[in-house]
Amino acid sequence: LGKRAFCPVSQMDVRYVEETEEYLGQTFHFLITKYEEKGRNIVVSRKELLLEKIREEQEAFLAKVSQGDTVQGTVTKLMSYGAFIELIPGVEGMAHISELSWSRVEKPEEVLRTGDLVKVKILKIETREKGGPKISLSIKQTSADPWDSVETGFKVGEQVRGKVVRLAPFGAFVEIEPGLDGLVHLSEMSHTKRVLKPEEVVEQGEMVQVVVKAIDMDSKRISLSIKDAQGDPWTGASEKYGPGTILEV
Numbered sequence: 001l002g003k004r005a006f007c008p009v010s011q012m013d014v015r016y017v018e019e020t021e022e023y024l025g026q027t028f029h030f031l032i033t034k035y036e037e038k039g040r041n042i043v044v045s046r047k048e049l050l051l052e053k054i055r056e057e058q059e060a061f062l063a064k065v066s067q068g069d070t071v072q073g074t075v076t077k078l079m080s081y082g083a084f085i086e087l088i089p090g091v092e093g094m095a096h097i098s099e100l101s102w103s104r105v106e107k108p109e110e111v112l113r114t115g116d117l118v119k120v121k122i123l124k125i126e127t128r129e130k131g132g133p134k135i136s137l138s139i140k141q142t143s144a145d146p147w148d149s150v151e152t153g154f155k156v157g158e159q160v161r162g163k164v165v166r167l168a169p170f171g172a173f174v175e176i177e178p179g180l181d182g183l184v185h186l187s188e189m190s191h192t193k194r195v196l197k198p199e200e201v202v203e204q205g206e207m208v209q210v211v212v213k214a215i216d217m218d219s220k221r222i223s224l225s226i227k228d229a230q231g232d233p234w235t236g237a238s239e240k241y242g243p244g245t246i247l248e249v
Contacts, residue, residue, distance in 0.1 A: 093122070
């Protein structure tokens, strides 16, 4: 129309714009926000149109999803208590640290990075008077609970290999399958010595052989033994070392 308009850099996009040169030569739709002096002073905004489109997409998205649905999202921020995940532009939910993995997670950084594309299950959508809805998400519930297959996957007395994932004053937790760990009590760590601290026998991250001592499906607890996997050194001792046997030590 033979008129020139001005768009403040803050109104060029919904994101922060550092380099305005990237828009040179491109054609966009703008909303006229000011028209003065018979067209000699025109101010426009592209951001307002983008926000309107985002709002429409948000409404359409929220209208079609509900609690229990599984959708994709992008990890936008990691906090000590969980991860924020963007489902679509402008719609974000939070997965608590307890919902990131069936395995025990100390820090979200152990299993996620900003920018990761993940599948999430919508646990709850709560409307708020101000701002968008509050959405609770779960990553771990998009896969099967490892406890569902414990009774068919493991048997009492079976020897398996696992990773020491956590040390406690009373023993060590060993992961025998992703998301499935059991406790090796101090009393089950050694045949040959009295163990006062788990650090005397194992360290975090170490791979160890263990025997499944007990499985409690109601409490979801597995008891493991390192000493049973090693074998009792006293077994057969009377046959090997009778009275008068000479040993070289």
